[in-house]
Amino acid sequence: MSIKVIAFDADDTLWHNESFFQEAENRFKDLLEDYLPQHTVSRELLKTEIENLPWYGYGIKAFMLSMIETAIGITDGQLKSSDIVKIIGFGKELLAKPVVMLEGVEEVLSTLESKYRLVLATKGDLLDQERKLNKSLLAKYFHHIEIMSEKKEADFSKLIRHLDVPPENFAMIGNSLRSDVMPVLSLGGHAFHIPYHVTWDLEKVDHKIDHVNFRQLEKITDLLQHL
Amino acid sequence: MSIKVIAFDADDTLWHNESFFQEAENRFKDLLEDYLPQHTVSRELLKTEIENLPWYGYGIKAFMLSMIETAIGITDGQLKSSDIVKIIGFGKELLAKPVVMLEGVEEVLSTLESKYRLVLATKGDLLDQERKLNKSLLAKYFHHIEIMSEKKEADFSKLIRHLDVPPENFAMIGNSLRSDVMPVLSLGGHAFHIPYHVTWDLEKVDHKIDHVNFRQLEKITDLLQHL
Numbered sequence: 001m002s003i004k005v006i007a008f009d010a011d012d013t014l015w016h017n018e019s020f021f022q023e024a025e026n027r028f029k030d031l032l033e034d035y036l037p038q039h040t041v042s043r044e045l046l047k048t049e050i051e052n053l054p055w056y057g058y059g060i061k062a063f064m065l066s067m068i069e070t071a072i073g074i075t076d077g078q079l080k081s082s083d084i085v086k087i088i089g090f091g092k093e094l095l096a097k098p099v100v101m102l103e104g105v106e107e108v109l110s111t112l113e114s115k116y117r118l119v120l121a122t123k124g125d126l127l128d129q130e131r132k133l134n135k136s137l138l139a140k141y142f143h144h145i146e147i148m149s150e151k152k153e154a155d156f157s158k159l160i161r162h163l164d165v166p167p168e169n170f171a172m173i174g175n176s177l178r179s180d181v182m183p184v185l186s187l188g189g190h191a192f193h194i195p196y197h198v199t200w201d202l203e204k205v206d207h208k209i210d211h212v213n214f215r216q217l218e219k220i221t222d223l224l225q226h227l
Numbered sequence: 228m229s230i231k232v233i234a235f236d237a238d239d240t241l242w243h244n245e246s247f248f249q250e251a252e253n254r255f256k257d258l259l260e261d262y263l264p265q266h267t268v269s270r271e272l273l274k275t276e277i278e279n280l281p282w283y284g285y286g287i288k289a290f291m292l293s294m295i296e297t298a299i300g301i302t303d304g305q306l307k308s309s310d311i312v313k314i315i316g317f318g319k320e321l322l323a324k325p326v327v328m329l330e331g332v333e334e335v336l337s338t339l340e341s342k343y344r345l346v347l348a349t350k351g352d353l354l355d356q357e358r359k360l361n362k363s364l365l366a367k368y369f370h371h372i373e374i375m376s377e378k379k380e381a382d383f384s385k386l387i388r389h390l391d392v393p394p395e396n397f398a399m400i401g402n403s404l405r406s407d408v409m410p411v412l413s414l415g416g417h418a419f420h421i422p423y424h425v426t427w428d429l430e431k432v433d434h435k436i437d438h439v440n441f442r443q444l445e446k447i448t449d450l451l452q453h454l
Contacts, residue, residue, distance in 0.1 A: 057354035062288060065315065068311065069312075077307070077308045078308075084311065085296075088296055125353070130376055148353075149354040149357050
């Protein structure tokens with residue numbers, strides 16, 4: 001392998017994230033259980049999120065707006081203002097969450113930084129991602145930080161061009177097959193998949209990936225056996 | 228003047244923006260006029276926006292969430308769900324607005340691009356700013372595009388370092404004294420202020436600026452007399 005630049009996803013790769021979102025979603029479902037069974041609430045929320053994605057993009061504010069819209073739709077106008085205040089509260093609590101690093105992250109970054117150019121490539125709210133990066137104290141390991149509105153093939157293509165490296169020298173590490181692995185493999189780059197214990201429905205992919213530039217790992221420290 | 232890099236603000240400098248926000252805010256005030264006089268609604272909304280700014284940052288989603296929170300606060304729990312649906316609608320309409328360029332913008336950019344390195348430096352929602360830039364077809368004029376979560380001195384300092392230019396070779400063009408002019412002058416750069424016909428209360432500054440590196444202009448084409 002001729003990897004020179006390694007890009008890390010952030011949420012659920014370097015620090016916990018989806019578990020906090022699911023915690024908030026559980027409270028949202030509890031709030032609405034007088035109206036609808038919990039799994040129906042989940043399904044309706046996901047439907048709203050998908051519809052809003054082209055307009056809102058990713059991140060907590062988008063999640064808050066989609067929760068509010070879903071709650072109003074589900075309750076057929078019966079929702080109390082105080083419930084919306086609660087939903088806004090779920091979102092604000094998410095924004096205030098501490099950054100909880102995944103095990104072994106700092107060891108991996110500090111080992112790899114002398115041998116490779118390290119990059120952070122994350123999608124979501126600009127301000128929220130910056131805040132988490134600052135709280136994490138990990139910024140010092142990264143040569144470049146890219147906060148992206150999407151992680152599709154065209155977005156990675158732009159990033160790789162900007163980093164001035166051919167795709168075959170570029171590797172992406174992340175927990176999402178859809179957002180971190182598949183677009184990078186398509187471009188001729190390398191990808192390491194490290195699943196997080198929970199996955200947002202929108203990031204789920206149901207087929208197996210079999211590619212010469214692809215490695216499936218269990219935890220981030222496994223990287224050190226390959227790089 | 229030894230200007231080599233020129234950074235342009237986007238909203239209300241290259242294209243109309245605040246006028247659309249004020250249109251949405253007027254509809255918001257109309258919606259709530261049974262509860263409170265319009266100027267009180269404006270004041271309450273601004274208060275909520277300021278409180279939420281450190282959490283939400285700038286942009287339409289933040290504006291939507293602050294409108295919802297303000298409306299619930301003002302109406303003391305009497306707000307109907309259908310009114311919140313309307314507020315979400317105001318925001319979605321804002322997101323779908325066409326990009327309407329200010330007069331002379333393309334002439335100025337196409338004249339300056341051969342003599343200077345042009346940069347776009349804008350704050351707001353990542354996805355929304357990208358969408359507007361794409362719609363505008365202006366991206367081709369810019370050597371670098373920076374979407375910032377804030378435009379304070381530290382943010383400009385980072386940008387100027389990244390552009391690898393000393394501050395005395397850097398000029399910022401924008402409609403906000405607070406966000407485009409003052410931080411750049413503090414750093415030793417140049418600034419040109421071109422007011423937009425309306426200004427968001429949060430961007431208002433009530434003192435005069437008198438600085439050797441500062442120019443007050445009336446319209447963007449006036450730049451061509453100075454650069």
